[in-house]
Amino acid sequence: xxxxxxxxxxxxxxxxxxxxxxxxxxxxxxxxxxxxxxxxxxxxxxxxxxxxxxxxxxxxxxxxxxxxxxxxxxxxxxxxxxxxxxxxxxxxxxxxxxxxxxxxxxxxxxxxxxxxxxxxxxxxxxxxxxxxxxxxxxxxxxxxxxxxxxxxxxxxxxxxxxxxxxxxxxxxxxxxxxxxxxxxxxxxxxxxxxxxxxxxxxxxxxxxxxxxxxxxxxxxxxxxxxxxxxxxxxxxxxxxxxxxxxxxxxxxxxxxxxxxxxxxxxxxx
Amino acid sequence: xxxxxxxxxxxxxxxxxxxxxxxxxxxxxxxxxxxxxxxxxxxxxxxxxxxxxxxxxxxxxxxxxxxxxxxxxxxxxxxxxxxxxxxxxxxxxxxxxxxxxxxxxxxxxxxxxxxxxxxxxxxxxxxxxxxxxxxxxxxxxxxxxxxxxxxxxxxxxxxxxxxxxxxxxxxxxxxxxxxxxxxxxxxxxxxxxxxxxxxxxxxxxxxxxxxxxxxxxxxxxxxxxxxxxxxxxxxxxxxxxxxxxxxxxxxxxxxxxxxxxxxxxxxxxxxxxxxxxxxxxxxxxxxxxxxxxxxxxxxxxxxxxxxxxxxxxxxxxxxxxxxx
Numbered sequence: 007x008x009x010x011x012x013x014x015x016x017x018x019x020x021x022x023x024x025x026x027x028x029x030x031x032x033x034x035x036x037x038x039x040x041x042x043x044x045x046x047x048x049x050x051x052x053x054x055x056x057x058x059x060x061x062x063x064x065x066x067x068x069x070x071x072x073x074x075x076x077x078x079x080x081x082x083x084x085x086x087x088x089x090x091x092x093x094x095x096x097x098x099x100x101x102x103x104x105x106x107x108x109x110x111x112x113x114x115x116x117x118x119x120x121x122x123x124x125x126x127x128x129x130x131x132x133x134x135x136x137x138x139x140x141x142x143x144x145x146x147x148x149x150x151x152x153x154x155x156x157x158x159x160x161x162x163x164x165x166x167x168x169x170x171x172x173x174x175x176x177x178x179x180x181x182x183x184x185x186x187x188x189x190x191x192x193x194x195x196x197x198x199x200x201x202x203x204x205x206x207x208x209x210x211x212x213x214x215x216x217x218x219x220x221x222x223x224x225x226x227x228x229x230x231x232x233x234x235x236x237x238x239x240x241x242x243x244x245x246x247x248x249x250x251x252x253x254x255x256x257x258x259x260x261x262x263x264x265x266x267x268x269x270x271x272x273x274x275x
Numbered sequence: 276x277x278x279x280x281x282x283x284x285x286x287x288x289x290x291x292x293x294x295x296x297x298x299x300x301x302x303x304x305x306x307x308x309x310x311x312x313x314x315x316x317x318x319x320x321x322x323x324x325x326x327x328x329x330x331x332x333x334x335x336x337x338x339x340x341x342x343x344x345x346x347x348x349x350x351x352x353x354x355x356x357x358x359x360x361x362x363x364x365x366x367x368x369x370x371x372x373x374x375x376x377x378x379x380x381x382x383x384x385x386x387x388x389x390x391x392x393x394x395x396x397x398x399x400x401x402x403x404x405x406x407x408x409x410x411x412x413x414x415x416x417x418x419x420x421x422x423x424x425x426x427x428x429x430x431x432x433x434x435x436x437x438x439x440x441x442x443x444x445x446x447x448x449x450x451x452x453x454x455x456x457x458x459x460x461x462x463x464x465x466x467x468x469x470x471x472x473x474x475x476x477x478x479x480x481x482x483x484x485x486x487x488x489x490x491x492x493x494x495x496x497x498x499x500x501x502x503x504x505x506x507x508x509x510x511x512x513x514x515x516x517x518x519x520x521x522x523x524x525x526x527x528x529x530x531x532x533x534x535x536x537x538x539x540x541x542x543x544x545x546x547x548x549x550x551x552x553x554x555x556x557x558x559x560x561x562x563x564x565x566x567x568x569x570x571x572x573x574x575x576x577x578x579x580x581x582x583x584x585x586x587x588x589x590x591x592x593x594x595x596x597x598x599x
Contacts, residue, residue, distance in 0.1 A: 018341075018352035026381075033378045041366045044407045113423065116326050118351035119379050216599030260559065 013075040027120030034127025038101065039134060052135055056090045056143045064150060071211055076151050083147045084236035085209025089166055089230055090139055092204055096196040098132045099183030103192050106274060129176055136172050155242040167252060171232055171261040174256035177263035186269035209233045228255040279304040279431050279462035280325060284334035287320050294471060298487035304462055307457055309477030312467040318466035318487040322435045326356045338431055340519050355424030358435025365409035369400050376426040394422040414445030421452060432456060432480040434465045438472060450475060465565045470573050498569040506547060509537040509564035522554045
């Protein structure tokens with residue numbers, strides 16, 4: 007049997023070359039993306055859910071909240087984009103937990119690849135998925151009448167900010183993925199935490215309409231701040247303050263959750 | 276290199292449980308070494324330490340001459356790992372799984388594809404190459420698992436319970452693959468709960484129980500070490516059983532056991548067989564089967580551990596599962 011001829015290197019390299027880890031990351035990101043091909047449901051998840059949200063919010067709540075669907079779309083689309091981004095970060099934890107519980111992670115760790123590549127590959131792939139969802143949301147929004155008041159530059163800025171924030175927030179997802187013992191629990195966490203988090207913000211309704219005690223939370227909620235930043239970048243209004251605050255939030259989240267997640271992962275495996 | 280795998284004094288604890296309580300191993304290059312023991316004996320923990328997935332609390336180990344902690348990256352270039360805890364990606368096709376590993380091992384795109392196709396053909400998976408692995412049968416899954424661990428042409432292969440849950444035909448196929456690998460010079464460390472599997476494949480066996488190696492040797496040595504042989508007599512007519520039992524008891528000087536219509540009794544003295552033949556002839560008992568055989572590994576295990584290998588695993592012994 008030719009497959010079994012022994013030709014592994016007799017003097018294996020002591021450590022990886024400098025670019026090897028990057029190559030491993032790209033290969034593993036390919037792996038996460040090619041999964042979509044075999045699981046069309048995931049593509050539906052990434053596509054239909056955001057589009058459905060835009061349609062429902064615009065035409066069901068639009069008139070009641072802003073007087074007309076068109077005005078509401080201008081207000082709510084940035085909020086919907088933020089909510090979608092938060093939910094999308096859960097994919098990372100879900101996929102990681104799947105790999106951990108099914109043994110794929112161990113298979114990868116027993117290979118001579120960079121230690122950080124399996125996680126980095128997953129996060130990179132999820133960033134690509136995230137970018138797809140946002141593009142779709144903006145595209146559908148524009149078809150429905152959403153106008154980019156700050157042109158391409160504003161759009162690119164919004165994109166960059168959102169992806170940076172998602173990257174930081176995905177550490178929460180990684181931590182959850184490392185701590186729970188089955189992938190479904192990551193989804194449950196997503197619903198229990200992200201739903202209230204995104205709704206107690208100004209993503210869908212103006213802060214002034216809420217009771218005072220809730221307003222004080224809504225104003226510091228990172229969802230509010232990020233939604234304001236996207237509004238500034240996409241449709242105009244203050245930009246500097248919410249963008250800086252969003253980046254601060256991203257930094258805080260990463261500083262807290264990245265070390266916890268990495269420590270949890272080390273313990274788990 | 277004389278020994279492809281060496282371990283000295285491996286200790287690994289999980290909380291209050293000691294999974295490895297000082298394990299020494301020396302696996303000669305190019306052989307199959309069997310790690311035999313019940314669930315929770317520490318087999319999987321040992322494999323995870325040797326394959327760089329887990330650090331031992333005490334002791335050290337080398338694979339291919341390289342330390343599994345200090346030189347882990349080198350060890351990973353030499354080994355392949357297949358088992359309950361090193362699985363393929365079920366959502367990818369068989370081909371994509373092998374392609375992924377080839378690419379991660381640094382093969383070029385064309386080489387990785389060629390290698391994947393070749394392995395799929397060798398393992399009779401070509402027809403299923405483009406189907407997601409989750410649609411594979413148990414036997415196909417294991418073959419793909421094994422193929423995945425061979426992409427890098429490893430010198431040392433860890434097989435953690437490779438046939439658990441397989442039907443006899445798939446099991447035999449897997450055994451053949453392992454034999455082929457060894458004839459090509461690969462060193463195999465095999466863990467198994469099946470005494471027959473260790474007997475079939477391994478040239479040397481270490482029996483593990485509660486994190487310790489309690490006996491080690493060739494299958495033959497283990498069988499002789501636990502004493503004597505067994506005389507088995509099956510009369511053609513079941514009515515003769517009481518007479519056969521009496522003769523066996525008298526000749527062997529021990530109490531025979533009757534399983535269905537076969538009488539077995541442990542014997543130590545030489546000349547037992549001719550004596551039994553003479554007595555059976557004198558009593559005019561037609562015999563369907565008469566044999567003197569070495570103790571089975573099952574009997575070996577029982578006499579070494581005081582409990583049977585599969586049915587009597589200690590309660591809460593699913594340790595390996597809970598830490599994975």
